[in-house]
Amino acid sequence: MQASAEQVAISVRDLVVGFGDQVVLDHLSLDVRRGEILGLVGASGGGKSVLLRTIIGLIPKRQGRIEIMGMELEKATLQDMRSFGRRWGILYQQGALFSSLTVRQNVQFPMRENLEISLPLLDELATAKLEMVGLSPDDGDKFPAELSGGMTKRVALARALALDPEIVFLDEPTSGLDPIAAGDFDVLIRTLRQTFGLTVFMVTHDLDSLHTVCDRVAALADGKVVAVGPIANLLASEHPWVKSYFYGERARIRAHAVH
Amino acid sequence: MGSKPVLSSTIAGERLELAAVGSWTAVYSDLLERLVDPDTLPVSNIRRVAIDMTRVQELDTLGAWLLERLIRRSRDRGQEAEFVGLPEHYRGLIDQVHEVNRRAPSSRARANRLIAGLDSVGRAAAELKTDLIAFLDMLGALSGVIARVLVRPRTFRLTSAVHHMNRVGWQALPIMLLITFLIGGIIAQQGIFHFSKFGAETYVVDMVGILVLREFGVLIVSIMVAGRSGSAYTAELGSMKMREEIDALRTMGFDPVEVLILPRVLALVCALPILTFFGSMAALYGGGLVAWLYGGMSPSIFVARLREVISVTHFEVGMIKAPFMALVIGIIACSEGLLVKGSAESLGLRTTTSVVKSIFLVIVLDGVFAIFFASIGM
Known part of the structure; x- marks a missing residue:
């Protein structure tokens, strides 16, 4: 099934990425459709983050073609890069907040650079974003070093969403969160998708997230996408790694707990 | 759109x-x-x-x-x-x-400018005391660890110390030689230029010898080491602090002073006298070369004159100071490193403070030594 170019937000074709002698991604192809939430699963150290970082242009590729919203990143000029910066938001695994800025300034940073709005409005918008991700306005004056892990993730998400981007990349958004917070995060992502028509590319290990928010799930093994589709399709997959991922000890315990 | x-x-x-x-x-x-x-x-x-x-x-x-x-x-x-x-x-x-925006964030009250200015002056003054305490604290902790290590020498981290000696000593040697060589040459050139007006070129040897061996050899090398290795120590320990590595060590039952700081300071204390020695030699060499090429004084005359006016005392004065300089640099660099907080800005701030403070203290210490040596007639 080949989606038409209109509907594809991110298209990866024949991607090869490696470091030295080691090939991490081996002729990998993947499409992310507009407006969907795609979850990417894979073994730890199996190249999930490498794929994400290659798509957003942080790691050079050896071969292949990556198009984001119909544009190839490597052909982009500086001008295009700025416009990309406005159209996507990235949640890094460790938050990557600017440690010398307060939480509010972190969220305001992309707005301040890209929008022409007054300072009071800038403050109101930043507070609005913080409240949307479930933080209190008083957290705005804290510095990143004073935040807990979960709060860091929320602030990072608020910053990623500061400009209402079309695509958000989330690198393990719920890792390190308690199940309630993780559930809230899933709801939040779904609400945002609904309101903004957001395309979400999410690297995750959270089986609950995969079940509840992801429209489709892609499984990465041996440097390739071995299965992609709605979670039901993956559960039915015969690939040994995918089987052990979804039917391993922990997944079974979880299934028992649910039923 | x-x-x-x-x-x-x-x-x-x-x-x-x-x-x-x-x-x-x-x-x-x-x-x-x-x-x-x-x-x-x-x-x-x-x-x-x-x-x-x-x-x-x-x-x-x-x-x-x-x-x-x-x-x-x-x-x-x-x-x-x-x-x-x-x-x-x-x-x-x-x-x-x-x-959203239902509740206004509690704004932090902004203080009066004058009061804020006075406040920062007061805080800076109070900080002098905390700085002194931090220095003494680190010195004490280090002494305690040294005493422990003397009792049980096997706990000393030799590998780490050798590694740091390589970094702050051996790898620093080329740049130290170059700088001191140039400084020696410059002193000689200035001396010849001005002394020749009243025909006293030969005294250039006295000046270069005494100045280099007593003061400049150790001072230049210490300042260079503070900038080169002290800053590296602060940045290393600071980023370890930021990433909770030091907390991890502590909870595993290790003393960060023993594991991280003692090898570093000891490496500096060993390396700095050696660097000072080679630095002084390079400065004398540079001075001699300039005296020969620019002042027309043959190397044999330069060496003969040097033997005549320079006693071992001058050399000793310079060398005795070196380990103390190293101790000051090491302690400042390490204690500043441990003061780093979570932000990148504080890492930069602490590194700057470390270098500025250690250079300042090195010069103050040099002055104290000058008074001391003068009064004991060295």
Whole structure:
């Protein structure tokens, strides 16, 4: 099934990425459709983050073609890069907040650079974003070093969403969160998708997230996408790694707990 | 990308009807804010405000918040205000912005300028005391660890110490040699230039010898080491502190002073005298070379004169100072490193403070030594 170019937000074709002698991604192809939430699963150290970082242009590729919203990143000029910066938001695994800025300034940073709005409005918008991700306005004056892990993730998400981007990349958004917070995060992502028509590319290990928010799930093994589709399709997959991922000890315990 | 946003208003009796049209997104941020200035709206006689959303093409948080703000202001004036014709897919967003900014963040009170200025002076003065305590604290901790290591020599981390000696000693040697060589040459050149006016060129050897061996050899090398290795120590320990590596060590039952700081300081204490020795030799060599090429003094005369005027005492004075300089640099660098907090800015600040402080203290210490040696007649 080949989606038409209109509907594809991110298209990866024949991607090869490696470091030295080691090939991490081996002729990998993947499409992310507009407006969907795609979850990417894979073994730890199996190249999930490498794929994400290659798509957003942080790691050079050896071969292949990556198009984001119909544009190839490597052909982009500086001008295009700025416009990309406005159209996507990235949640890094460790938050990557600017440690010398307060939480509010972190969220305001992309707005301040890209929008022409007054300072009071800038403050109101930043507070609005913080409240949307479930933080209190008083957290705005804290510095990143004073935040807990979960709060860091929320602030990072608020910053990623500061400009209402079309695509958000989330690198393990719920890792390190308690199940309630993780559930809230899933709801939040779904609400945002609904309101903004957001395309979400999410690297995750959270089986609950995969079940509840992801429209489709892609499984990465041996440097390739071995299965992609709605979670039901993956559960039915015969690939040994995918089987052990979804039917391993922990997944079974979880299934028992649910039923 | 949609068309430019427009907000048209019609007044029907007591009812103000606003219609939002076009693209209400951040792309038109400058336009939108002026468009939705609540103060420009007609106020008198209006009882109800309705915002018609049917012709909005695009909406994002910025647009939604501006409209929400408009509605809130109207309600504050006692008017009834509501959205009409809201497309279903924007309902979630409108509901979300409806919830936010309900409570103003508690603002931190801003102090009077004069008081703030006095406050910072006072804090800086008080900090001198904490700095001194931190220095003594580190010195004490280090002495304690040294005593422990002397009792049980096997706990000493030799590998680490050798590694650091390689870094701060061996790898620093080329640049130290180059700098001191140049300094020696410059002193000789200046001496020859000025002394030749009254025919006292031979005294250049005295000047170069005494100055280099007593003062400049150790001083230049210490300042270079503070900038080169002290800053590296602060940055290393600081980033370890930031990434909780030091906490990890501590909870595993290791003393960071023993594991991290003792090898570093000891490496510096061993390396600095060696660097000083080679630095001084390079400076004398540079001085001799300049005296020969620029002043026409043959190397044999230079060496003979050097033997005549320089006693071992001059050399000793310089060398005795070196380990103390190293100790000061090491302790300052390490204690500053441990003071780093979570932010990148504080790492930069501490590294700068470490270098500035250790250079300052090296010079002060040199002055103290000068007085001391003068009074004991060395």
